[in-house]
Amino acid sequence: MSYASRRDRRGRAWNALSAFRFPLSTFVPVMFSKVSTDAEFVRGEHDVLRFWREHRIFDRLREQNREKPRWSFIDGPITANNPMGVHHAWGRTYKDAYQRYFAMTGRALRYQNGFDCQGLWVEVEVEKQLGLGTKNSIVAHGMERFVDACKQRVLTFAARQTEQSQRLGFWMDWDDPATLRKLAAGIGTSEPVTITTPTGKTATARADELVARLGNPEWGGSYFTFSTENNETIWTFLKKCHQRGKIYRGHDVMPWSGRGGSAYSQMEVAEGRKLTTHKSVFVRFPLKGRDNEFLLVWTTTPWTLTSNVAAAVNPLLEYVRLRAKRDGAVYYFAKENLEFQRLAKEFKEGFGRPEWDWPKGVGKLKSIAQIFKEQGGFDVEGTLNGAQMLGWEYSGPFDDLAAQEAPGGVPANLALVAQTGVSCHRVVDGGRDHEGTPLVLAGEGTGIVHIAPGCGDVDHVLGKTLGLVAIAPLGEDGRFVEGFGPFVGKEAVDRQTAELVFEELRKKNLLVAVEEYPHIYPHCWRTGDELVFRLVDEWFINMDWRDEIKEVVREIEWLPASIDGQTREIEWLSNMRDWMISKKRFWGLALPIWVDEDESVRWDDPAKFEVIGSLAELKERAVSGWDEFAGHTPHRPWIDKVKIRSPRTGNLMTRIPDVGNPWLDAGIVPFSTMQYNTNRDQWRKWYPADLVTECFPGQFRNWFYSLLSLGTMMMWDEQDPPEPGKRRPFKTLLGHRLVMNEDGKPMHKSDGTAIWFEEAAEQLGVDTMRWMYLAHNPAVDLRFGRREKDKPVTLQTPEGPITETVEGFPTCLVTSKPADEIRRQVLIPLWNTYAFFVNYARLDEFDPQSQPVPVVERPEIDRWILSNLQGLIEVANTELQAFNAPGFLREAARFIDDLSNWYVRRNRRRFWRSRDADDRDKLAAYQTLYTVLVTLTKLLAPAIPFITERMYQNLCAPTALSPPLSMTALSPPLRKGGQGGAGEPVSTPESQRHATPPNPPFLRGGNAGAQGGNGELSVHLCEFPVVDPALRDPQLSERMALAQLVVNLGHGLREEAKLRVRQPLPELRFACANSQSHAAIEKLADVIQEELNVKKITGRDNLDDLVHYNFKPNLKTLGPKFGKGLSAIGKALSTIDENTLAPLRRGESVTLSLDGTEYQLAPDDVLISTQQAADWVAADDQGVQIALSTVLTPELLREGMARDFVRQVQQLRKAADLEIQNRIRVFLATDHAEVMAAIAEWDAYIRSETLADTITGVATAPPEVKPALIGETPIPIWIEKA
RNA sequence: GGGCCUGUAGCUCAACGGUGAGAGCCGGCUCCUUAUAAGGGCCAGACGACGGUUCAACUCCGUCCAGGCCAACCA
Structure with missing residues (x-):
């Protein structure tokens, strides 16, 4: 067939694609979009983000799984006080990847992100913002305004972190960042604000009132620890503590920050x-x-x-x-x-x-x-x-x-x-x-x-x-x-x-x-100021019930195992002191402790103070101030107005002015966010969580500790029978270490070495980062890369180019060796395999829906890659279920390498074959590679959701509404499709977006063949692959591994003998220790022959005539048998006559008599290796010996020259940037007789390989032509386009 | 002084009571390639030191040295 006709076909393809915008259920053209070998990862990610948004893929996923069995995840709240850096993205990648995996296996999830909102760290930043230095100046400024400013800051950065997380591909039930900003602006005003919640509800009220309810089950969205529900559930906890008599006031000397005006808890002191x-x-x-x-x-x-x-x-x-x-x-x-x-x-x-x-x-x-x-x-x-x-x-x-x-x-x-x-x-x-x-x-x-x-x-x-x-x-x-x-x-x-x-x-x-x-x-862990020791009144939880917590700790699986988190947590629990929960500050949980104002009531009187367990209880008890408080969040200063009366003395009781330790806020989350107080049945369904994952240094005494102790206390009076495992707030904890710079040193915001999330995302690509995080051993610090603070760069973000972050930090060059490596070794080969498939499939009009060639009838190598694919599927499921992403990705990388460097390389010619040749074999190749690629996109979708989506869209689901994402990589003529054409991703108008039916019927007609997708709109809506036992053939995998071994050995021998692969060699001989191996190699002889460029492969029983043997003792078997005799045996084996030991090679035993002792050596007791003879080079590995003849006849030399010549011409074609179908004329200038003979002899071969119309000898070469080596001879060669 | 962990190639890390201790990165040489700004091959070690157990120790035990982590810290 002519290449010209392919061009016609490409034209037709374009028309078909245009027509495709109109869903026609009867006519479903099947066509892949051309794929550029430049993957343009970052731009592709932007496209995918838009695609997900416009088609509400995440909503569809949740809808699809709504009634499925639950998988419960609890998100550790991120402090909403600053933008995210790359160190936050590690844990968030785990969270997303495991959630995506379990969603693909058909589980219902909550998808609730959390923001940590209260505490001194927010106060410190707001103080800076407002230029307030001391507590007095805050009081002068107005506590109310100050607390409002804290709320605003949290909302602002929650919006910011939401956007950054979305860029990471983190699928959560996000609030609209614009809504959060709107709420931030409305804080402190009495104007009603109207918002639309993530579940689509609308609500109108003052911003304060709305903010207090964020994250409630009806509205959806992230939870905020400043919400009333969260604070009130802590009251529940403290009440339970008080019922057990664990709350007390300590009059003690504590570390105190003069500037912060507060005492520091043991956890905080440890940080500083x-x-x-x-x-x-x-x-x-x-x-x-x-x-x-x-x-x-x-x-x-x-x-x-x-x-x-x-x-x-x-x-x-x-x-x-x-x-x-x-x-x-x-x-x-x-x-x-x-x-x-x-x-x-x-x-x-x-x-x-x-x-x-x-x-x-x-x-x-x-x-x-x-x-x-x-x-x-x-x-x-x-x-x-x-x-x-x-x-x-x-x-x-x-x-x-x-x-x-x-x-x-x-x-x-x-x-x-x-x-x-x-x-x-x-x-x-x-x-x-x-x-x-x-x-x-x-x-x-x-x-x-x-x-x-x-x-x-x-x-x-x-x-x-x-x-x-x-x-x-x-x-x-x-x-x-x-x-x-x-x-x-x-x-x-x-x-x-x-x-x-x-x-x-x-x-x-x-x-x-x-x-x-x-x-x-x-020192103060935030400001670095020295602490002093000061006599203070603070509130404590007596932790004498620590043994109860330890029991819970033992019910939890702690990962990674090498860290032994369980022991570390128990150690902390053994050493810790009582928990100081109070802080003399402004922004935080209002501790629900009311104290009898009458000084004559002594502190050792149990009626001196009371702990209130809920707002309802407070309202009932309130004797004054409730009206002033009503309508506000239970924060200072509003809550401070409410007074109650002591039932015993009749005195007024006043709330202590202290706020709470922020780890209470984070530790209560398994209760507050899962409706413990409002819908106990619902809570029971989700408690305990299947997984919790956070960065661990520090968290053993912080979040993990607070989760465990609050959980233990909350469950103390649960009416459910205390079945084992039911008290624990989570079943499995996956910890990970820290993100460091390239040298393993910490990165700091202050010296400009910390990498902002968007700097990395837009330069390295998010898929790359995700792979890096997921593949890394969580027990070891991750050496991420380097920020060149003197090299500002412009980032192309989804919203357009930026030169600084929202906060005004210049965006700088980020380099990362591990990221480069991953791109080079994994993502680019994956993409190129995909591009290879698509580009040939297009030209050949491969139809994924074509009748599949039965797998048994496909060639061995097809069955091999399909079998290995099953192996990968199995590993993926086991490892991801064990939260061992590195284990999965290691195998995935190996598979991609096999696919790219063995399967595709070995089978290229099957794809090029012209139409009329063996169509069935070609179809098998296409079908096999198609199945592998589609399955691979699903397997890798949780890890690298963007590139897999792009591949999937083109391979399986091109629709009118979702023009293939690879469109951005289209060649110019196609991209000129123009406004509204298929070349431009269609942006659905707002009005239509929500009208999109969940599963448009015409989707079913896409490229969803029997071996491909299930016709889902997105790869993330597909089911995660499961092993098809019929495709598993472990022996085949072994056979191929053996062939690869022989090829490797052969390449090594060629190298050793300085014989390039293009030079054909007359013969390869092999011999094996067992007959299965022998048969296996024989079966794959053609593969080996082609890879090693040898004319003949011969199996022999032995290679005795070509090699000498070395004998060595097998210490592992001989040691137990003969112990001390070992050294004598070793010596004997190296010196004894080869013939004496020959029976060993035939599988027979030999008896040696040394120093009067008889040693019977079985074949397994001796290790045999080879040395080569003349005209042959030999090697052996794993019981396989091979020998390669090095005899070069003139015929072979000529063939080698011909292949050199082809290679050089191809190089010239590439240098001239020719299309693969362009024809050429070839010229050379030489009088070298052997070379000319070779070219003449192989003329037809050379011309068909290089698409040359003519090969012409010329007397002199143009001066600019550089000679190329043909055999040993440098010869000027040049080409012209025909 | 305490508790735990780690010392292996220039760097980052494996493995194992037993045959020449493996990878990756970096560098050099080289090969292959009309999918691959890819890939393959070759080239490097007194396994921290010293004792002990053993036929055999990098691996087990002891001591020491060095580094890290956790907890604590003294007025």
């Missing part, structure tokens, strides 16, 4: 530990009644000296009495500390983390002896036990401060009004902690611990047991309160404050030494 240096000080306390004698005391927090109350020693420790020569003063301190090398190990090795090396510029610490030596020397006058010092009284360093004289301390403790700070100054026993370790140890300090019960945790505990007063010097702002003389108003963390302390001490002649002291110190 940093290495820092402080001026530590040695100070002396004058002993009363002992002239010129002092306690030597050391502290790293000089400001706490103002509030010193006592000095603690260890009674069992030995102390020295040291006289300083300078002034004759006597000092007491622990003997061991005199020469103690302080922080010696840390000086050498750092503080236990790479970033915690000894700070530069800080010298090695001096020992106390050194300090006294430098000050004029000393004498040790004796030793005594700590016990002997107990009761000694001393003068404190700041006894002149009013606070030190305040009765009962500061604030006054009514039980201790007889005491003051000063009156408590004496040496006390430090005692032991709950583990029995003495509080006071020798070592870093002096063995005498300055005790300030208002400034330190352990100090406070000790003070309580000893009945000491506490002096709390700091207000909420972290500054000194009244009563502290020169310190009033000074900030504790201010370095100047320490200097002032030193100055005062110097004046009083109490300062011994000051030094720079490095240590790990708690």
Whole structure:
């Protein structure tokens, strides 16, 4: 057939496609759209997004599965406080891929995304936004306006993250981002807003009221942790805690942020530990009644000296009495500390983390002896036990401060009004902690611990047991309160404050030494400010029921197994302290704790406070303020108005001003979002979740912890029988590590190395990223790539080009080696296989609906790839069900490689064959490749939803409404289809969009052949493939593997012998250890022959005449048999005569007699390998030996030259950019006799291979022609288009 | 000081009580290709150190060294 006629056909194809816009059920032309080999991944993704939107594919999917069995997933809420970076996309890819997989297996899902909305992190950003620095300025600004601004920020970023997630292909029941922005704008106004919810309902109300109800089951959409339902369900939880007596108020010293004006929980403190240096000080306390004698005391927090109350020693420790020569003063301190090398190990090795090396510029610490030596020397006058010092009284360093004289301390403790700070100054026993370790140890300090019960945790505990007063010097702002003389108003963390302390001490002649002291110190996890320890009233959950939680932990499967998350969670549960749930801030859960205002009701009276369990309960109990509150969300400041009355005292009760720990917000989600309080039956259907997945470092003490503890408590009084496994909030947890830069270092927003989501998406492509995330081992950090912050780029987004993010950050170049690799090794070969198929299928007018050639009648290689496809289907299902995406994708990549580099390469010629030749064989090839490609799109759809959709659309479902997405890659003449033509994706007008019937009948007629799609509109509406046992043939797969092995061996031999593959060789001989292998190779001899370019393949029983043998002991079998005799056997085998051992090769045993011992060697006991003989090169692997003849006859050499010549001409065709059907004329300039003979002999072959009309010898070549190698000879060759 | 994990090729990672310890990336050489800005082949190691158990140890045990993680941290 002529190529010209194909062009005609292409023209007809175009017409058919145009006609296709009118659904005609009788005439369904079947035609694939031409596919460019440039896949244009990113642009294709944009097309697919539009296609999904316009055809509401996701809605159809949900509709399709609505009544199916459930698969329950709970989304861990993402903090809606900033745009997403690439680190968020990893977990979100898991979420989407597994949801898509289970949807394709016919499961009903909830698809509810979550936004984390409340908490200090939002407050911090809003403070920055509004330029507010302190809590006072927030109050001045107006708490109401501030809280509104927090809501607005959350809504704004929820909208932003929604858009970014959609770009990732994350299918969730999203709210319309425009609606969220509209709501954000309406917050704080009284104007009614009308919105359309994701379920299509309309609602009109004030924005606040709408926002409070977001995510409810009737409306659909993401859940927001600030919703009333979420907050109220936490009230349910806290009420249950209270019913079990677990809620208490602690009057304790806690880490406190002066700037944040709040105490920090244990989780928060853990996030913010940093290495820092402080001026530590040695100070002396004058002993009363002992002239010129002092306690030597050391502290790293000089400001706490103002509030010193006592000095603690260890009674069992030995102390020295040291006289300083300078002034004759006597000092007491622990003997061991005199020469103690302080922080010696840390000086050498750092503080236990790479970033915690000894700070530069800080010298090695001096020992106390050194300090006294430098000050004029000393004498040790004796030793005594700590016990002997107990009761000694001393003068404190700041006894002149009013606070030190305040009765009962500061604030006054009514039980201790007889005491003051000063009156408590004496040496006390430090005692032991709950583990029995003495509080006071020798070592870093002096063995005498300055005790300030208002400034330190352990100090406070000790003070309580000893009945000491506490002096709390700091207000909420972290500054000194009244009563502290020169310190009033000074900030504790201010370095100047320490200097002032030193100055005062110097004046009083109490300062011994000051030094720079490095240590790990708690900092604010957000701002980096140092925390101080402050006496506070905070609310706690007593966690003495931790063992109940541990039981639940053991009911859960923790993945990846190598991390052993279960143990880590249990460890945390064992070590954690009571949960501080209060925070003295503004934006967050309103803790439902109401307190009796009457101060005379003591805190140890159980009626002092009440926990309210719901708004309804509150309304019933409210005696005032409800009207003011009504219509607002249960947040500050509105909720604070509501008062209740104490049933016992009749007093008014007021809500504590504190807000809640935000992990409560996230932990309640399995209850609040699944209607625990509103529709218990519905909740039972979805609880527990099948899967939860999040980034794990940190979450063991955060989200996982809160889910588990809230879940355990919530289930405590459930009336259902407590069947095992029913308490757990989720069945399986899949954790993953962190996203890092190319060097494995963390990426930071602050230094411009963090990659914004859209930068990666629009440069690398989302399918590529998804594959990268899914294929990566979740137990290991992902080295994503690099952001070149000095190389700005313009991104082509679905909305048009941008040069900066919405927030105004410039968009920069992102490079990623792993992404490049995935594109090169997986996605491009997949696409090219698809393009190969489509482009030939078009020219050949392959009809997917044609009567299938029975599989048994198809060639072996077709059955092979179909069999391997079944293997992949099986792996896909097992691994995805086990949440092991890497296991699946590894096999998928292998399969794609087999498909592309073996199946297609081997079968190219079957597709080119002209029409009238063996049509049946060609049809089999098309049908086979078509089935494989369609199945593959379905298998990979959950992982790479975009490229698979494009392929599927063209392969299976071209419709009038969905012009094939590959249209964008059409060749120019087709694309000129123009406005409304098939070349331009049809944008359905808004009005029509919702009118689209769920499954247009004409869809059934697409390219949905028996071997193809099921006629679904989208690949994501298809059923996930299941194994067809009839197509499985494991032996065939093995056979082919053997052939591939022989080919590999042969290529290796050619390489070794320096014989290029185009040079035909006369013969390949092989021999196998077993007859099955022999038969297998014989069956596939033609494949091997062609691949290795040999004239003949001969199977032999052995290759004895061509090779020598090496014999080695099989240690695995011989070891157990002969043990110590092994070395003798090994030696013998390497030296003994080949003929003696020959029977082994025939499968017979041989008996060796060595040093008087008989060893019977079975064939399995000896490993045999080959060495080659002359004129042959030989190799062996896995029991197969092959030998390749290297004898080259003149005939063979000529044939090799002919093939070189063809190859060179093809190269020229390619360089000239010719179409595959163009004919040419070939010229060459040579007088080389052998070459000319070869060309003459192979003239017909050369011309048919290269579509050459003529081959002409010319005397001289044009000067620009570069000679090409034919055989060994360089010869100028050039071509002309005919 | 505690608990856990890891030390293998220039880099990132495998495997296994037993035959020449495998991949991928990078680099060099080379081959193949009218689907492939693809692909194939070849080229690299005292398996952290030292002891022990064993016929046999990279693998099991012990000690040490180095790195990481978790928890804690001291006035």
